[in-house]
Amino acid sequence: MADSLFPAVEKYIENEGLLNKMKGYQAQLYRIMGQGSTRAKGLDLPPASIERRIELVSFKPLQDASAPKAIIAEIDQIRRELERELSFLKKTDEQKKLANQVLRGLGVSQSGIKDNRFYVGRLILSCENSGRAWTWSLTPHYPIIENIPPDLNYIQKAYFRAEELFKEILLAPDIFEEKLNLSWLIARHFSTGEKVLIIDVARMFKVAGQSEKFWSTPKKATFVDLVDAAFIANLINWMKQSGERSFSFSQATLHQAHGKHAKAFYLPVNTEGTQTRPVIYIDKK
Structure with missing residues (x-):
């Protein structure tokens, strides 16, 4: 059971049966009540206190003229406290x-x-x-x-x-190389120029990186939405392996990395990953 953060509001939502009456707003109401999930993708936890308060003060249907004064007063108090906290977090x-x-x-x-x-x-x-x-x-x-x-x-x-x-998305280097090759071939097929952008290969890895279950039965139910870091995680691990690599990378120019239509991909240059270098193309040897 979630902690009661807004006693008057929560009681009002329950007594008025708003979860059933306001069908189009159920997700917001559940978060206000401390049910459902946090907005953090991949984290299986209920909404945090600050998420519930942000949801409440931005939820206009509870703040119209028909709402009881006690509800409006509680929301106004939460808003003032939240504004102070958010101002603090900006520092x-x-x-x-x-x-x-x-x-x-x-x-x-x-x-x-x-x-x-x-x-x-x-x-x-x-x-x-x-x-x-x-x-x-x-x-x-x-x-x-x-x-x-x-x-x-x-x-x-x-x-x-x-x-x-991280452990779940990591593939054995030889398996990743096969999927990297497939990603490159798909990206090459749709490329408008002679060179293949590494960001296009990273996008194609969302498909090429699917498990054998998907490839044996390709349908929505067997498709796994890979996190954005899946490609770079496997690329880093693959690059650490000794032996001849089947692909090479072209360093991005300043304009390619920072221009209006920049399409660079960033590889780490230190163990911690705090420093990166921009690359632009991936070439098959």
């Missing part, structure tokens, strides 16, 4: 403080700050949306779990889930 010092608390609580020896980024093992911790959302990613560019609420417990649990997902 860089507070973001760093929360990140440091996360790292200390995890107790992983290989962790710290490098290149002004927080890392734990092979994962990077960063925040977006003015401190309202956090991400565990491979390099700063490829998320495993994102949109994590700014809650110490949630960010720490998301780290362990991200590590589990």
Whole structure:
């Protein structure tokens, strides 16, 4: 049972049967009530307290003229408290403080700050949306779990889930090379130029990286939505293997990496993944 954050609102929702009456708003109402799931993709937890409060103050159907005064008053109070908290989260010092608390609580020896980024093992911790959302990613560019609420417990649990997902998406290097070859061939087929963009190959890996179950019975039910980091995770692991590689990469120019229509892909250049280099094309040898 979720904690009661808004006694008047929650009682009103239950007594008025709004979960049944407001069919088009059930997802929002369930989150307000502390049911359903957090918005963090890949994290199997109920919505965090701050997610419930954000949902409540933005939920207009509970704030029209027909709502009881007690409901309006409770929502206004939550709004004022939330605005103060969100203003607090915008501060860089507070973001760093929360990140440091996360790292200390995890107790992983290989962790710290490098290149002004927080890392734990092979994962990077960063925040977006003015401190309202956090991400565990491979390099700063490829998320495993994102949109994590700014809650110490949630960010720490998301780290362990991200590590589990990392292991789940990792393929043996020889198997990945087969799927990389297939991804490249599909991307080459649809390429408009002579060169094959690595970002196109990464997109095609969403299909080529499917399990044998999908390829034996290709249908929606057997298709797995791979996380964005699946390609880079396997590419890094494959590149660590000794022996002749069947593909090479072309370094991106400054314009290709930072121009208006930039299409670069970022490979790590250090163990922690805090530094990257932009590449543009992948060439089959």
